[in-house]
Amino acid sequence: MQRLSNKNSRCRECSGKNKSEMIILGIETSCDETAASVVVDGKKILSSVISSQIDVHHPYGGVVPELASRKHVEAIAPVVNTALSDAGIDSKALDAVAVTRGPGLVGALLVGFCFAKAFAFALEIPWVGINHLEGHVNSVFLESDPPPFPFVALLASGGHTSIYHVTSHTRYELMGQTRDDAAGEAYDKVAKMLGLGYPGGAAIDRIAKKGAPENISFPRPFIDKSTFDFSFSGLKTAVRRYVQIHSDDYLQRIPDIVAGFQEAVVDVLSYKIIHAAMVKRCDHVAIVGGVAANKRLREKIRHDAEQKKLTVHIPSVELCGDNAAMIAAIGYHYLKNGVVSDLGDDVFSRVKI
């Protein structure tokens, strides 16, 4: 269990609650992680607890949905309790609950969603269902140097690769998205092809350092340099073909293969988000989602953005992957504007934003 807490927050109860503050419990169970977090006013994290299921999924090389739901059921209550005790507050101090409503695996989403409904109902406080993708975009507001509006955001994860023009906490224009595989999915599939394990992103990032990207040049899947859509399926196939053709000695070339693959992905992601900032005349770009934890991507985008005098905002690694602090952060902006959910609301597996 990964825990991030602000020890100073323990003084909160003795100093008495500041009534102008809104303390929100965030809950996230859309995929592998069971997460809970306590956040004040959408920006100050009092605690963030993530119970990862990666060890459970590892032998299968991916998420096993039925297993995911069962693990969420086991983890949800202890994770929420830990988030409250790490924040140094009692559940009665909470003003509201924000929970991921979708997109994700329905069985997994339902665990957090039903828990949140019941929890808020028992405490007689409002609660709101949140779009997981909006949570990721808002993860940059949990850092000390949030971007001013408007800005462009690249959301890259296992299930999504999209570029948004963000004009407020809750308003986004989808500029482009993947037409086939997500960037994180390409990482996972290439890692599996080469026997590097799950999650693929971390393994490839690590091994790529030992290789030289220029030794094997894979195609850059730009599709069309003027649009913001992505396509990573062809790149995945190019790696598969390389392995097929060099079946006798590819094992010795793995560092070069993954370095070449990673450079192709990173080149395209960096080019498109910077181009999006140019087109929208934004000086600030945000990189969010699990793939934003990739060291080479962070380095490359920072370098490319500097050339264009753009400011890059990337959350700390703990806030790139799925977490509940980002759900509480965006929940604050909805709740502040009076948006709440009711007991009849349900989860959704897919969404267009």
Place this chain on the structure above:
Amino acid sequence: MTELLSTFKYQITTRSVDETKKLGKIIGTAVTGGTVLALTGDLGSGKTSFVQGLARGLEVPDDYYITSPSYTLINEYPGRYPLFHVDLYRISDPVDMEDIGLYEILHTSGIVAIEWADRIEQKLLPDSINIHLELKGDKTRKICITAYDVKNADLLKNILRSSP
């Protein structure tokens, strides 16, 4: 499997992603509600490309991108019949079809295209059109289409005899 009189087998080589999509589109244009397509083949063999073509044949509007359902497991699109695009890639253990919602959609009048269909016991699936894709070269794919039941065999005979 015993060769039945109704067995239909068809083999074709496509030489580009577009040709694989075109084959999907031809089949999508002709299939009727309740048809299940079981797709098998290695990573990069063109299963998702085939379903992208299938979707166009089913008149799924162009502004819907048919993306890989590897993470989401099941994607649904509106069309002449609803299209359910399923991907069992991340499932390596036998799972209860009810847990992922597959059982439910197999009993609708939609079209169900299942990638990595070999990850589920064949006997759990209803009669299906089986499509196996193999990587032969950078762009070349060998595609084998089989059906063992009369309804699907007749459907394929009608479609594929009249197209290239």
